Amino acid sequence: MRASLRIARVWGIEIRVHASWLLIFALVTWSLGAGYFPESYPLLDRPTTWILAVVSALLLFASVVVHELSHSLVARAHGLEVHSITMFVFGGISELKGEPTRASTEFLVAIAGPIASFVVSGVAYAASLLTSQVSLPLTAMAEYLALINAILGAFNLLPGFPLDGGRVLRSVLWGITRDLARATRIAASAGKGVAYGLIALGMLQLFAGNVAGGLWIAFIGWFLIQATEQTTHAMDVQSAFVGVKVGELLKGSPRVVEGDAAVADLAAAMLQYGERAVLVMQASQLVGIADLKQVRRVARELWGSTPARAIMHPLEQEIVSPSERLLTDVLTEMGSRHADYVVVMDEEQVLGLLTLLDIARFMELRTALAEARPQAERQRAA
Ligand SMILES: [Zn+2]
Secondary structure, eight states: OOSEEEEEEETTEEEEEEHHHHHHHHHHHHHIIIIIHHHHOTTSOHHHHHHHHHHHHHHHHHHHHHHHHHHHHHHHHTTOEEEEEEEETTEEEEEEESOOSSHHHHHHHHHHHHHHHHHHHHHHHHHHHHHTTTOHHHHHHHHHHHHHHHHHHHHHTSSSTTSHHHHHHHHHHHHHHOOHHHHHHHHHHHHHHHHHHHHHHHHHHHHTTOHHHHHHHHHHHHHHHHHHHHHHHHHHHHHHHTTOBGGGGOOSSOOEEETTSBHHHHHHHHHHHTOSEEEEEETTEEEEEEEHHHHHHSOGGGTTTSBHHHHSEEGGGSEEEOTTSBHHHHHHHHHHHTOSEEEEEETTEEEEEEEHHHHHHHHHHHHHHHHHHHHHHHHHHO
16 A cells, blocks of 8 residues: 555554655544534534634544454454554554455454444543533534444445445354355445435435535445445455366466576477476476566676575565465465565475466466356256
């Protein structure tokens, strides 16, 4: 996530602010200072309303952090690694490493955020009652926090992707049907339904004379449609991968050259195999990987006299995976280590080498086939 700034670290989870959040912060502060507080609490003076607006906008930010942290902590309690939380235009995004592998885990992780928002809302409401005889500004702020957190919780519970409610819906469907891909498609359609519903509601408000509120609701609906389409595509890719093990991508016997072979022979082997990278063996032991880039770094006159082992990446620096490991896990590791290759090995037996390009080709094929499935289902039903 570029264009974001790290502002804190809570329980090992990075909290980052995306540049777009500054815009929303300004908008929220302005709408509170110029509209909400003066209209709801006419007894407050101007300077007080503006101070309240800034502090309340910051507390709204803190509320969203609490919401996201709840997702993250529940995810972590269920063995999912949480990397960071980034605050965005419309709330936050928790970056998890990997996806829940069980419906019950997804349900708990998804519901944790809205529950946290409702709890914060309840606490703020109690605070507003306690301060009502003491200080009007404090009561105004607490009432605003109670309201906004209730809205945050309720909005996120709308049953469409990529909102929390959509994830809750998907986990329930997943639990019932045992079919993640189907559950995903239904939840995504529900997401579109919710989004168009919001746009329609926004239009009605607009015609009823509530221009700002109507535009705002319609804009959120429009944003949701974009987000749903993105998530649906990402999930098609993901569901095309569910349960796939790295060993399944290997084709034929491993492509190898001897460490003593000259770079010229290495280049010939690459051409013969049609591969940009090959494994380098020395005395029947795998010692490294040699790729096109390294070959090209050697001057042509030296191709006959330079051995392959002199230019290879040593094995210790590469990702080595057993054939049974899930492709999604391997891809995550490749992403975080910026690796281009994964060596597939069971115990001491070398099975082969996968490049990012191999994985991309496989991904393209599986995604294209996954996207074709709904049509096939319709034909079966007919
Ligand atoms: Zn959430």
